[in-house]
Amino acid sequence: MNRVLLFVPVIFFAILGFVFYTMMEHDPSELQSARLNQPFPAFQLTDLEKPELTRDQSALQGEPMLVNVWATWCPACRAEHAYLVHLAEQKNVAIIGLNYKDQRQAANEWLVKLGDPYRFSIFDQEGRLGLDLGVYGAPETYVVDADGIIRYRHVGVVNEKVWQEKLSPWFPAISGSGVPAS
Amino acid sequence: MILPEFGHFALILAFGLAILLAVVPLIGAWLGDRLWMQMARPFTGLMTLLILLSFITLTLAFLKDDFSVAYVAGHSNSLLPWYYKMSAVWGGHEGSLLLWALILAGWTFAVSRFSKALPEDMVARVLGILGIVNAGFLSFIIIKSSPFERILPNIPPDGADLNPLLQDFGLIVHPPLLYMGYVGFSVAFAFALAALLGGKLDAAWARWSRPWTTVAWAFLTLGIALGSWWAYYELGWGGWWFWDPVENASLMPWLAGTALMHSLAVTEKRGLFKSWTVLLAIFTFSLSLLGTFLVRSGILTSVHAFASDPDRGFYILALLAVTIGGSLLLYALRAPVVKSRIGFSERSRETFLLMNNIILVTATLTVLGGTLFPLFAEMAGKEVSVGAPYFDAMFSFLTPLLVAFLCVGIFSHWKDTRPGLLKRQIPVPLIAAIPFAFLIPMTQGDLAFMPVLGSFLAVWLLFATIRDISQKVSGRRSLWAGWMKTRRSYKGMVFGHLGLAVMIMGAALVSAYTIEKDVRMAPGDEATLGGLVYRFERLAHYEGPNFISDRAYFVVSSDSGRQIADLHAEKRRYVVSGSIMTEAGIQAGFFRDLYVSLGEPLPGQDAWAVRLHIKPFVRWLWLGALLMAIGGALAVAxxxxxxxxxxxxxxxxxxxxxxxxxxxxxxxxxx
Known part of the structure; x- marks a missing residue:
């Protein structure tokens, strides 16, 4: 055996360490969307449940809403799903689903099983809209205001705390907290 | 109260001792200075004592609801029952790291106590290396993750509560068991490095490492099984393994550790595979450290990841670079390259154990690759998620291979095995298993490839093991009498292998024959599943110490109306954090579990989306792990x-x- 071979593990580890080092800067929760305070990117995609319908960005106007990026392959989406259903049903928050890189049938079965908190879901199988939005991974949730402008981006699971602290201020009619004193 | 500061101070003193432990005995071993080498034991004892004091201090802060301590305020609440206040100590990043440090010190202390028979320089080197690891973790706690930081002067009136997912018996014991396993591999690591440093890579270091490795492995086995069991009953969708990055992080050291146990046997008995075994020992502990890094740096997204903090990530990465990089470099420079002159044939036990190692290391790298691939892909600007299909495919290929080599290799001898012996032994269990491969799945449902293969492997392994026992005890009057006379280490091996068989059987059957149904049910409704009638009796409101819950009572009865089970499933809402938790109603059985969980409330009088499951043989998964751990305990005894x-x-x-x-x-x- 050659001693040079014995260096293979340490070299392999050095490469791995380098990858970790560079990726650390990419911390997913630190990412700011380049799209912040910009209009929601234009798209034309089919509806998840009714494939014959086409949705575009004009559907994301008229009232503040959450756009929730989800997929059946994402365990964290499962974790937040019950809370989204709660938000939609108890607080009547408008939530639009962006079904991301998923299978249509599996996604529909999921909604039947776990409940459907979404007004409708956009079916983005190739992840093109996700790319335009700058989606890092699922789940992510965007706040889009009544004019269709992206106001906030949350990476990770939505729960009561996130809703109270980060998202609800954009929904003055629901939370009551943001209503001007006048 | 000044106690938290005392705990912090004790930790700083412990760090000082760890530095001394890392420096003095190693220099002593290098110079051959007895006195310096002998300092290792007192340093270890004092360091362990101080970390223990620090840990007790933090526990007291939790029990006394000292919300001036930020960590307590973030992870506890005055309403929490006392036992959850105790376990909340390791409910977050900082405290769990302190537990990690305490367990590491505990292992170091155990080595210093049970190493009287070892040469002084070996003990000094082993404890010195463990001192380096201790110092690394203690510095991380003190500098980046102190659990003793205060919130002053505005002390919160009450705490934010422990994550409800962690308010459960399974999660009280899961982290300590898991850490016992992870950290326990540091001992084999330290022995391997000490042998490299000392230049004495003989069979002795392997013999010393073996019991430590086996104990750590048994703990890790239990820890992983407990985590899987917890996910099954607590997450409410009936799964038992999700290939989540954090689960993978615990599976990798387990696979590598399993390989290490087997290759240590070869190195001890035959003096072979020396360099390979050393590398495996380094590799196994490195994977434990890597797991810690992945969970705590926030570099991968996962359901159970700790709050991510890039600063901490960089610190752990630096620790990793020093420990893993340093040890691999030492390995590259010092591992022996001399080709071993001891020969062995292709039918020898050595060859079969080598195959075991190749398969297990392949499995480890498969998991490592699948876990890290999304990271590499992201670096290349692509978004990729590697999920269960990839891992399932790889493991349904590797497991049969592993079992096949086991069932053949079990009859082999060291150095060489007569071809006639193998020809005589192998076919009997193999052929005897074939009918069972079909009969067992037929009791559950339609035949399919995976359950037939799984049953075949499990029964083949069982029969091969029994035949091996009967060979071993052929001179005795009865199989049982002979079995009782075998060595404990042999019994340990048998239990370990049977555990694997039981686990394969469970995995194959539960994956193929689970039946489930999602139905809308209101009190009084009935639903049938698998010939059983589930009746939703009533819905009750229930208030726990820190949660409110809707509790649904179900009665399951057979066709003939005989009552089989009473189940109650819950949907809890934890008041402080607002989290919603599902508690599944389960009737556990040896051959099948009945499982009910509540989905969402539906419009209508008390109507709920209800999920009903029948899960055959699911208990066998954890029973298998238990048998393996018992095997480990027997081997060490x-x-x-x-x-x-x-x-x-x-x-x-x-x-x-x-x-x-x-x-x-x-x-x-x-x-």
Whole structure:
């Protein structure tokens, strides 16, 4: 055996360490969307449940809403799903689903099983809209205001705390907290 | 109260001692200075004591609801029952790291106590290396993750509550068991490095490492099984393994550790695979550290990841670079390259254990690759998620291979096996297993490839093991009498392998024959599943100490109306954090579990989306893990480890304390 071979593990580890080092800067929760305070990117995609319908960005106007990026392959989406259903049903928050890189049938079965908190879901199988939005991974949730402008981006699971602290201020009619004193 | 500051101070002192432990004995071993080497044991004892004090201090802060401590305020609440206040100590990043440090110190201390028979320089090197690891973790706690930081002067009136997912018995014991396993591999790691440093890579270091590795492995087995069991009953969708990055992080050291146990056997018995075994020992502990890094740096997204903090990530990465990089570099420079002159044939036990190692390491790298691939892909600007299909495919290929080599290799001998012997032994269990491969799945449902293969592998492994036992005890009157006479280490092996068989059987059957149904049910409704009638009896409101819950009562009965089970499933809302938790109603059985969980409330009088499951053989997964852990315990209890110790150090026989005297007498003689 050659001693040079014995260096293979340490070299392999050095490469791995380098990858970790560079990726650390990419911390997913630190990412700011380049799209912040910009209009929601234009798209034309089919509806998840009714494939014959086409949705575009004009559907994301008229009232503040959450756009929730989800997929059946994402365990964290499962974790937040019950809370989204709660938000939609108890607080009547408008939530639009962006079904991301998923299978249509599996996604529909999921909604039947776990409940459907979404007004409708956009079916983005190739992840093109996700790319335009700058989606890092699922789940992510965007706040889009009544004019269709992206106001906030949350990476990770939505729960009561996130809703109270980060998202609800954009929904003055629901939370009551943001209503001007006048 | 000044207690938290005391805990912090104790930790800083412990760090100082860890540094001393990392420096003094190693220099002593290098110079051959007895006195410096002997400092290792007192340093270890004092360091362990201080970390223990620090840990107790933090526990007291939790029990006394001292919300001026930020960590307590973030992870506890005055409404929490006392036992959850205790376990909340390791409910977050900082405290769990302190637990990690305490367990590491505990292992270090155990090594210092049970190493009387070892040469002084070996002990000094082993403890010195463990001192380096201790110092690394302690510095991380003190600098980046202190659990003792205060919120002053605005002390919160109450805490934010422990994550409800962690308010459960399974999660009280899961982290300590898991850490016992992870950290326990540090001992084999330290022995391997000490052998490299000392330049004595003989069979001795392998013999010393074996019991430690086996104990750590048994703990890790239990820890992983407990985590899987917890996910099954607590997450409410009936799964038992999700290939989540954090689960993978615990599976990798387990697979590598399993390989290590087997290759240590070869190195001890035959003096072969020396360099390989050393590398595996480094590799196994490195994977434990890597797991910690992945979970705590936030580099991968996962359901159970701790709050991510890039600063901490960089610190752990630096620790990793020093420990893993340093040890691999040492390995590259010092591992022996001399080709071993001891030969073995292609039918020898050595060859079969080598195959075992190749398969297990392949499995480890498969998991490593699948876990890290999304990271590499992201670096290349692509978004990729590697999920269960990839891992399932790889493991349904590797597991049969592993079992096949096991069932053949079990009959082999060291050095060489007569071809006639193998030809005689192999076919009987193999052929006997074939009918069972079809009969067992037929009791559950339609035949399919995976359950047939799984049953075949499990039964083949069972029969091969029994045949091996009967060969071994052929001179005895009965199989049982002979079995009782076998060595404990042999019994341990048998239990380990049977555990694998039981686990394969469980995995194959539960994956193929689970039946489930999602139905809308209101009190009074009935639903049938698998010939059983589930009746939703009533819905009750229930208030726990820190949650409110809707509790649904179900009665399951057979066709004939005989009542089989009472189940209650819950949907809890934890008041402080607002989290919603599902508690599944489960009737556990040896051959099948009945499982009910509540989905969402539906419009209508008390109507709920209800999920009903029948899960055959699911208990076998955890039973298998339990058998494996028992196997590990039996192997370590083998008298030969104690006999060796006695034979090597006659002066210390009987009384452990006498060992020290013996050494000092020797020393006095030299002086």
């Amino acid at each position: 083998d008298p030969r480890y104690r006999q060796k110790a006695r034979a090597k150090a006659p002066a210390s026989a009987g009384d452990a304390e006498a060992g020290n005297t013996a050494v000092s007498v020797q020393e006095g003689g030299q002086a």
